[in-house]
Amino acid sequence: MMDLGTYGNSTPMARKIASGYDVPEGVDIRGRYDEEFAKILTKDALQFVAVLQREFRSHIKYAVECRREAKTRYNEGAVPGFDPATRNIREGEWKCAAVPPSVADRRVEITGPVERKMIINALNSGAKVFMADCEDALSPSWENLMRGQVNLKDAVDGSITFHDRARNRVYKLNDEIAKLFVRPRGWHLPEAHIFIDGEPATGCLVDFGLYFYHNHAAFRRSQGAGFGPFFYLPKMEHSREAKIWNSVFERAEKVAGIERGSIRATVLIETLPAVFQMDEILYELRDHSVGLNCGRWDYIFSYVKTFQAHPDRLLPDRVQVGMTQHFMRSYSDLLIRTCHRRGVHAMGGMAAQIPIRDDPAANEAALDLVKKDKLREVKAGHDGTWAAHPGLIPACMEVFTNNMGSAPNQIQTMKREDSATLTEEDLLQRPRGLRTMDGLRLNTRVGIQYLAAWLTGSGSVPLYNLMEDAATAEISRVQNWQWLKYGVELNGDGLGVKVTKELFGRVVEEEMARIEREVGKDKFQKGMYKEACKIFTRQCTAPILDDFLTLDAYNHIVIYHPKGSSSL
Numbered sequence: 001m002m003d004l005g006t007y008g009n010s011t012p013m014a015r016k017i018a019s020g021y022d023v024p025e026g027v028d029i030r031g032r033y034d035e036e037f038a039k040i041l042t043k044d045a046l047q048f049v050a051v052l053q054r055e056f057r058s059h060i061k062y063a064v065e066c067r068r069e070a071k072t073r074y075n076e077g078a079v080p081g082f083d084p085a086t087r088n089i090r091e092g093e094w095k096c097a098a099v100p101p102s103v104a105d106r107r108v109e110i111t112g113p114v115e116r117k118m119i120i121n122a123l124n125s126g127a128k129v130f131m132a133d134c135e136d137a138l139s140p141s142w143e144n145l146m147r148g149q150v151n152l153k154d155a156v157d158g159s160i161t162f163h164d165r166a167r168n169r170v171y172k173l174n175d176e177i178a179k180l181f182v183r184p185r186g187w188h189l190p191e192a193h194i195f196i197d198g199e200p201a202t203g204c205l206v207d208f209g210l211y212f213y214h215n216h217a218a219f220r221r222s223q224g225a226g227f228g229p230f231f232y233l234p235k236m237e238h239s240r241e242a243k244i245w246n247s248v249f250e251r252a253e254k255v256a257g258i259e260r261g262s263i264r265a266t267v268l269i270e271t272l273p274a275v276f277q278m279d280e281i282l283y284e285l286r287d288h289s290v291g292l293n294c295g296r297w298d299y300i301f302s303y304v305k306t307f308q309a310h311p312d313r314l315l316p317d318r319v320q321v322g323m324t325q326h327f328m329r330s331y332s333d334l335l336i337r338t339c340h341r342r343g344v345h346a347m348g349g350m351a352a353q354i355p356i357r358d359d360p361a362a363n364e365a366a367l368d369l370v371k372k373d374k375l376r377e378v379k380a381g382h383d384g385t386w387a388a389h390p391g392l393i394p395a396c397m398e399v400f401t402n403n404m405g406s407a408p409n410q411i412q413t414m415k416r417e418d419s420a421t422l423t424e425e426d427l428l429q430r431p432r433g434l435r436t437m438d439g440l441r442l443n444t445r446v447g448i449q450y451l452a453a454w455l456t457g458s459g460s461v462p463l464y465n466l467m468e469d470a471a472t473a474e475i476s477r478v479q480n481w482q483w484l485k486y487g488v489e490l491n492g493d494g495l496g497v498k499v500t501k502e503l504f505g506r507v508v509e510e511e512m513a514r515i516e517r518e519v520g521k522d523k524f525q526k527g528m529y530k531e532a533c534k535i536f537t538r539q540c541t542a543p544i545l546d547d548f549l550t551l552d553a554y555n556h557i558v559i560y561h562p563k564g565s566s567s568l
């Protein structure tokens, strides 16, 4: 039990029963009541979330406001770069706290949503780490998030099981399982089903707070060997955001009465501004860091977003923006050099290919692409990588083990000092490649189908033999928006066709017809394809680019109880 000290309010008058949940003063729950959820949404756990919300809300608002100001500067022609004011941090000799022994070896990490069966499969997959995702891979509905918390709690205490009745198969944990990291949502997403002092709570503080409150003690015993819990932190743009997380961790450690530096986190470098802040981010989190990760898909999305007002930096077709483009390779090389200089892991990212069950030749080709990507990563000096599917783990493991041997990581052996000379120009270099009608069509087809899945509760889906999640869908959206905004010529087709609203309208119509043919009339009618098409089309043609696809779409999955009691 944690000591909430002066933050708790235990007077009987302050207790309020709302929507069936026993809530502390100032907290209002508008999501559906469920007996299982009530074991997570206890009064003390909610009080802990409220403590965090009250202490950090003004810092978060300020950080979000700073993002807006930076966006205005980029829209007026500026480009991101290294901050002269923090040169001493970049050039100084300092190290992050030593890596906890329990996570020294992270050569292959599996990721996936906090869905019950997938959690069991991922923990049993043979990967060293499982990143349980409340972010890119999860549609953040009340049901998904609260069930996810129940599932995580059962996973940490080891009791998690799942009975697949259709297949009469019972899932439970093996003796040896992956180490658990949890990725909360980004700062931008609210949790509209929990109000604190009249405002929606910050999504990531709900995800972090509930998980930490219920699991820190069991996790440190069973998984972290005295450290933990462990987290992945997404979509940051500046070190001031890392500073907030560091303070959140310190507050949580204090409340829980555990040693400072117990909690550890890997930060995803997945926005363009953040690549110029890697040292600064590690510095802010130096007592709580366990490395950085190349979140390549959001990074590509962020490149377009950051340069939304720079028509000289248009992207080619999405499929051509791989890790071998100069700006992507530079980002990965500098991340490795930065992490190893500071004594922490430099994690690689996700290849989009997944196993193709019904076509052995195509499956082999997909596996070869994954292996090639992992070989590039391990040879560059990454200490580990991500796999989207259990079927990819043996291949990823083999590539990393063949190149790293029995060493748990390459932190001491791959310093990559050659990357010290990488410049702002290297990191911003325009991607090379061509734009095609096929690219426009694929973006549209994938974007709509992804959103249709997301609106019905699935945040990661297989589409055309690739993994699609919120980050990959964002690329489809912003690329369409960019091409429409600047009326670009599809220069890869040799026909000189320009992207206009009329052309896009026709493409949407034709791609919707194709989706209907592919998924079948029945699924198409019952699904959310039409709604998804409306949202996606609106966002692609909006005069001003929406910051996030999921922020607008979130309004469609907020369900208040009792029904109709209120709305966003």
Ligand SMILES: CC(=O)SCCNC(=O)CCNC(=O)[C@H](O)C(C)(C)COP(=O)(O)OP(=O)(O)OC[C@H]1O[C@@H](n2cnc3c(N)ncnc32)[C@H](O)[C@@H]1OP(=O)(O)O
Pocket (backbone or CB within 6 Å): 110, 111, 112, 113, 117, 118, 119, 121, 122, 133, 136, 137, 297, 298, 350, 354, 355, 387, 388, 389, 390, 460, 461, 462, 466, 467, 468, 469, 471, 472
């Ligand atoms: C940009 C980023 O942020 S990347 C990180 C976020 N994205 C992700 O985490 C994506 C994770 N991956 C997935 O969600 C899935 O693999 C998908 C959606 C891509 C493909 O899913 P499917 O086509 O349903 O997979 P498939 O049918 O081949 O699954 C076979 C088995 O593997 C399991 N499985 C598949 N992927 C995973 C996973 N990532 N973790 C755990 N188990 C998994 C399935 O549950 C299924 O189990 P079963 O045989 O016991 O029923």
Ligand SMILES: O=CC(=O)O
Pocket (backbone or CB within 6 Å): 136, 268, 270, 294, 295, 296, 297, 298, 299, 349, 350, 471
């Ligand atoms: O979160 C990972 C990414 O690639 O985006």
Ligand SMILES: [Mg+2]
Pocket (backbone or CB within 6 Å): 136, 234, 268, 270, 295, 297, 298, 471
């Ligand atoms: Mg991401």
